[in-house]
Amino acid sequence: MMDAFLDQGRTLIDRAQRILVFSGAGLSTESGIPDFRSPGGIWSRYDPSDFYFHKIISDESAREAYWRMSSEYWLTMRDALPNPAHLAVKQLEEEEKIEAVVTQNIDHLHHKAGNSPERIIEIHGTAFTVSCLTCGKSYEREAIEAVLRSGVKAPYCEECGGILKPDTISFGQSMPMDKMERAMRIAAICDLCLVLGSSLVVHPAASIPEEALRHGARLIIVNRDPTHLDEHADLVIHESIGGVLQAMIGANAP
Structure with missing residues (x-):
């Protein structure tokens, strides 16, 4: 067959x-x-409702949690x-x-x-670049991961101080x-x-x-x-x- x-x-x-x-x-x-929704996927360890776009841009603690989740997933993707x-x-x-x-x-x-x-x-979108939500400046993802490894929990734009976010579409984002x-x-x-x-x-x-x-x-x-x-x-x-x-x-x- x-x-x-x-x-x-x-x-x-x-x-x-x-x-x-x-x-x-x-x-x-x-x-x-792993698929986000599959056993062992990201959503088996995190609550996706914590990462809606409006929370990411309005809540510092939510933004820090988002970056922890995103960095964990990034390591798998980077080496795949x-x-x-x-x-x-x-x-x-x-x-x-x-x-x-x-x-x-x-x-x-x-x-x-x-x-x-x-x-x-x-x-x-793509997880391989990061952009400032205010001025649009683009960064290579590995450069931002280096900032996170230095101890920063939620990075900001070096140009204007705006919020940085991977160039992926989050829940609630256009x-x-x-x-x-x-x-x-x-x-x-x-x-x-x-x-x-x-x-x-x-x-x-x-x-x-x-x-x-x-x-x-x-x-x-x-x-x-x-x-x-x-x-x-x-x-x-x-x-x-x-x-x-x-x-x-x-x-x-x-």
């Missing part, structure tokens, strides 16, 4: 010319980065390496089939795998409309949407594959658990993402 699914996936990918890859946390778990699924996505770009990689992940692994930065849309609009435009023109490791429950990001479907794109979902779009997909596989993509895309290698 699995061989038939893989053959179907190879055919859909081979026929596609404008693929939109939509990736979620399940793609990165195979690189050793792309897995076979990331490399398969990179191969699709080499075959000139990728229109964009829209990712819910903040771990930079598509960049590490070698996908072109201009084709990657980090819809929830989505980057330029990225959302670009992702939706590409969803409207892609001919295949490849959903990898996303439960499709976090909105508005999850509306992107829905937009692709509305405009007639084929849909492949590779995810551990069922999603609400499974019944509308051309192909659904609940298996290891890396193994599945290697089998599908490796067969298409030049």
